[in-house]
Amino acid sequence: MKRKRAAAASKAKRCKPRGDYDDSVTTSKPATTTTTATKTSTASNPAGTGKFKGEATYYYTGLVACGTYHKDSEYIAAVADSRFDSYPGAGSNPNKNPICGKRVRAYYKGKQVEVTIRDRCIGCAHNDLDFTPTAFKKLAPLSDGRLKGMTWDYI
Secondary structure: OHHHHHHHHHHOOOOOOOOOOOOOOOOOOOOOOOOOOOOOOOOOOOOOOOOEEEEEEEOOOOEOOOOOEOOOOOOEEEEEHHHHHHOOOOOOOHHHOOOOOOEEEEEEOOEEEEEEEEEEEOOOOOOOEEEOHHHHOOOOOHHHOOEEEEEEEEO
């Protein structure tokens, strides 16, 4: 099992942790916050395509840039470090970045997945998303490794 996982991981571009996280991170569940977001309805988006176009990859998670721990079975994703760092309200502490907790819907070849942004991807281009394996599998098999032409929107 470890060999298969390692082989699949080598095909995907990995999201590398930044390393300057807040030491006060807790291992308990994160506090619940309420945010308002604009939903994209399928009526206004009949083709099932998003506003941003990039590549989709996957990575194996753990402690993430937003300061919480996650499992590979969760529906989370990392955005490019350029998007993470320039998000309005972002400061020097990545744990407090307002992009943390934002929801996005990604589309690829007629399939879609909804995920929560929880991480920062150093190896990603500005419009790329790096998914957990579970989320990636909603778009394509892990053996595909990299999906060119994936689109996505904030929801």
